[in-house]
Amino acid sequence: MPQQNLEKIWKAVDAERLRRLLVEMVDIYSPSGKEEDIQLYLEEHLHGAGFAIRRQEVDEDRYNLVVPLGWQEPRLYLVGHVDTIGAWDLEDYGARDADGLIHGLGSADMKGGCAAMVEAFLALAEVLPPDQRPPVGLLLVVGEEENGDGSAAFLESFHPPWVVIGEPTGMMPCFAHYGYLEAGFVTRGRRTHSSLPELGHNAVESMLRVLLHLGRDPLFERGNSDIAYSIRELTSSRAGFVVPDRCEAWIDLHLPPQGDPAEVEAALRDRAETAGRLIPDLDLELEFNFAARGYNLEPDNPLARALADIYPSLGLKGGFDAFRSHSDGNLFFEAGVKPLILGPGALEVAHTPDEHTPFAQVLAAAKVYAALCMMASV
Known part of the structure; x- marks a missing residue:
């Protein structure tokens, strides 16, 4: 890539404009299914x-x-999801700018990445005349936090060779990605007055025993397995002062890149089958609604080679990692598109009351995204 052009583009990245954009984006509440306000805001910002x-x-x-940048069919898209989880358990989810950190719902996952992508496009357009702009596009999608329906809709019509997805990786490039399996369990019992538990069958007690039984399997034993096994939800029937007759649990399983969700599902079914021999009168139902395979791209690829040049120039630490969560990257890979997961912020603070992202990483991300776009013209 022409170094002179790249340095001009990096100088055109406006830190204060980027900061304002991110703060305003975080202030717009945009849970999955209710993304119209933030899309209208971004549409107006880009149209202007x-x-x-x-x-x-x-x-x-x-x-x-x-949003295409050049006149040619994009060979690379910068992809960001504008939706967040719901704020049902948060008292304050708006933006707060303090001590170099932008706090607020979605600041890390992934409005920081989205803002950096928009700023990269603004800088590229300011420096490059239309006939010199690389064949890249910006894609701002909805629905990632639920079922990825925004990216799925895009993939019905478009299959670029590469996408860069701005999920929070602490700016560590991830060419490998964990797989994912969602498992639902339902236990049923017999309802009675809570003062006479011996006359009923407690579905919650059965569920707790099932979950303990699963956790003792070496495949799911936390600390000794390469599968990240997390009980996400546990709910029971809400009738008052009774022995509950129904309990539901949802479990997230994040599998290493080489893991096979079908094999893990079979192992869960086998383990649940043995629970019936240990738990009296167990009535258990299993449901598997969603699965996605992981992947591991070869590190010898054009984007990896470009990053090897870009990172030292920006004073960033190099290296590669695997993205441990689920993301739209799984959908793109399954569709034959090569995804790089790379963005500001840390996964461990996403979806928490203390969600935040370091602004210095957001600024660095804008410059890295701009440089990767320039690589697409080579």
């Missing part, structure tokens, strides 16, 4: 900078924003 923007319908009042 002269970009041609196409709405790609996903559902009623829900759409992706597709």
